[in-house]
Amino acid sequence: MSRAIPDRRESDAPDGQSAPAGRTALAGRTRRGLEGGLLATLVMTVYRLPITRSLPPTADFWAQFVGDGAPEDYPVPALVLHFAYGGTAGAVFAASLRGRESVDPDEPGYDRRRGPPTYAGEVPITVAGLLYGLVLSAVGEQIVLGRLLDVDPDDRVAFHVGHVLYGITLGAWVGTRTTDRE
DSSP states (O other): OOOSSOOSHHHHSGGGOOOOHHHHHHHHHHHHHHHHHHHHHHHHHHHHHHHHOSOOTHHHHHHHHTOSSOGGGOHHHHHHHHHHHHHHHHHHHHHTOTTEEEOOTTSTTOOTTTOSOOHHHHHHHHHHHHHHHHHHHHHIIIIIIIIISOOOOSOHHHHHHHHHHHHHHHHHHHHHHEEEOO
């Protein structure tokens, strides 16, 4: 199976030579974060849409800076932008987890002796994801909604709960798909 960001040492180096472990670990973590960010954005969006009965704040962003209509006129661009932000934020989160590498039992070179991620390794990453979601929520409310867009979220509780769900989902995904490097 082809991947946009390879996780194998051989694929990062020319002529089958081994690439530096740090570079391949970063690429693997970043890929896992992108995947987790997209999944977490889906979870957050599925929670948010029926609760608030409105598009994410990216609709306001699109209407104000790109379009010339009301936010509800831009459902597709708003959702695409929302998922782009979520995927990127997930990649940044995972890339920041130095000392971890992607685990994929289906990849060539997977060391089965090391086994899958452990509970002790998953929990701290899930908690870190939760904290990351809270930071994104605070920054989103204060800077993006309050200063850049000058709008109030239609439901502050749903906005914050959505970001908590995002963070937990992202952390759990990355925590179960990465492990400490030896």
